[in-house]
Amino acid sequence: MITWDEFDRWPLDRKVRTLYEQGSFIMAIRYYGYKVNLYVLGNLLIEVFVNHKQAEIEKIMLLDTSHSRMKFYSDQIKLPADIRI
Numbered sequence: 001m002i003t004w005d006e007f008d009r010w011p012l013d014r015k016v017r018t019l020y021e022q023g024s025f026i027m028a029i030r031y032y033g034y035k036v037n038l039y040v041l042g043n044l045l046i047e048v049f050v051n052h053k054q055a056e057i058e059k060i061m062l063l064d065t066s067h068s069r070m071k072f073y074s075d076q077i078k079l080p081a082d083i084r085i
Contacts (some may be wrong), residue, residue, distance in 0.1 A: 001042045004062050015060050019046065029072040038063065038073065 007015065023039040023046070030036075037048040045063035050056070 004044055012057065016057060019048065027076060031069055031072065036069065
């Protein structure tokens, strides 16, 4: 199983390919100028920030459950207990 530290060191194209091929898309939210896609990869919850205007992925990061974005997720999904957050 992949760890966040390992995944985070990969180049962007490998991260994107791995998420689309091996991850499971959970949901998307709108957050300021971004569409944020939430994925599960193994036991990781990962956010992908897509800039609409530039049509590009700007960052990929581990979900931070202490961030205010959680209110957008928590109304719609229940996070599994064994997911690393």
